[in-house]
Amino acid sequence: MDQSEIDALLSGGGKSPKKPKAAVKAAAPSPEPPPAPVAAPRAEAHAEPQKDGSGHVISELDTVTAVTERESNKIMDQLDQIGNLVSRQQKLITEIMGNDSAQAPGVQKAIHEVMSASKEIQDKVFEAMDLMQFQDITRQKLERIVHHLRQIHDYIVELLGTGLKSDLERPSISHTIAQTSTTPDENKSHADAVIEAFKSQKKG
Amino acid sequence: MKILIVDDSSTMRRIIINTLSRIGYTDVVEGENGKSGLEKLGQGGVEMIITDWNMPEMDGLEFVKTVRGQNPAIPILMVTTNAAKEDIVEALQAGVNNYVVKPFTPETLKEKIESLLG
Numbered sequence: 189m190d191q192s193e194i195d196a197l198l199s200g201g202g203k204s205p206k207k208p209k210a211a212v213k214a215a216a217p218s219p220e221p222p223p224a225p226v227a228a229p230r231a232e233a234h235a236e237p238q239k240d241g242s243g244h245v246i247s248e249l250d251t252v253t254a255v256t257e258r259e260s261n262k263i264m265d266q267l268d269q270i271g272n273l274v275s276r277q278q279k280l281i282t283e284i285m286g287n288d289s290a291q292a293p294g295v296q297k298a299i300h301e302v303m304s305a306s307k308e309i310q311d312k313v314f315e316a317m318d319l320m321q322f323q324d325i326t327r328q329k330l331e332r333i334v335h336h337l338r339q340i341h342d343y344i345v346e347l348l349g350t351g352l353k354s355d356l357e358r359p360s361i362s363h364t365i366a367q368t369s370t371t372p373d374e375n376k377s378h379a380d381a382v383i384e385a386f387k388s389q390k391k392g
Numbered sequence: 393m394k395i396l397i398v399d400d401s402s403t404m405r406r407i408i409i410n411t412l413s414r415i416g417y418t419d420v421v422e423g424e425n426g427k428s429g430l431e432k433l434g435q436g437g438v439e440m441i442i443t444d445w446n447m448p449e450m451d452g453l454e455f456v457k458t459v460r461g462q463n464p465a466i467p468i469l470m471v472t473t474n475a476a477k478e479d480i481v482e483a484l485q486a487g488v489n490n491y492v493v494k495p496f497t498p499e500t501l502k503e504k505i506e507s508l509l510g
């Protein structure tokens with residue numbers, strides 16, 4: 189396998205893995221241009237394709253993380269707005285509760301019910317915001333995949349003595365994917381036990 | 393109390409800020425990696441640090457080691473996806489006071505912050 193085949197495999201192999209070698213070679217001198225850069229800071233920082241074209245897959249994965257981060261922030265904006273509206277609603281309800289015309293027991297009961305529902309909505313908004321942590325978890329999983337892809341690419345380049353090794357600055361990555369959970373606090377007791385053991389060891 | 397939050401994910405920073413505001417901490421400054429975290433810390437007034445581990449330019453571990461070289465007392469909480477035992481031990485050896493594995497619940501963040509602030 190030569191450099192152009194490696195590049196073709198990295199840049200477009202996923203779309204047509206069974207393409208004959210000759211066809212891959214013919215297509216290699218003018219590889220597909222990388223996708224248009226996404227207007228998000230992370231994509232701009234990391235999505236530059238390598239001169240040998242090997243950055244395409246990495247660039248696409250960077251684009252995915254940039255887009256999900258941008259869209260997650262849009263969801264957060266919406267949740268923020270809902271939260272603000274609910275707060276405003278609660279303020280209005282409190283004002284109504286103090287009104288002389290709203291002192292009848294039936295009215296007060298209804299107002300309390302509306303207030304309780306409003307608090308429930310606010311709790312759900314906060315819960316939804318907390319659940320947005322999935323974006324960062326997924327991004328870090330993708331970072332690890334990109335890291336492994338780059339290792340494979342650099343190894344093949346070194347083996348064949350052709351092409352350019354990747355040297356873009358990237359975030360450090362977690363050592364394992366297996367222990368990265370998606371359920372909140374799944375690793376809390378494990379982490380607390382390690383901290384306790386470390387502290388007792390230090391004291392002893 | 394001014395809290396410095398260092399994380400390269402803007403979504404995660406927002407989540408942490410949101411959680412902090414719910415438990416009464418509204419004075420926050422943000423850094424998107426260790427390098428910008430050090431800049432913000434240098435501006436003064438920070439009384440506690442919450443930092444991620446995996447970040448570009450300067451990761452959280454290097455950041456913690458640098459901070460500890462200048463300020464041995466400031467409470468540091470690491471909030472990261474790194475859950476392996478050796479990672480937690482490495483972070484504690486670097487000078488982290490407590491450790492939260494993502495994803496976390498607001499209750500956990502609150503518990504850890506309160507334990508750090510005594």
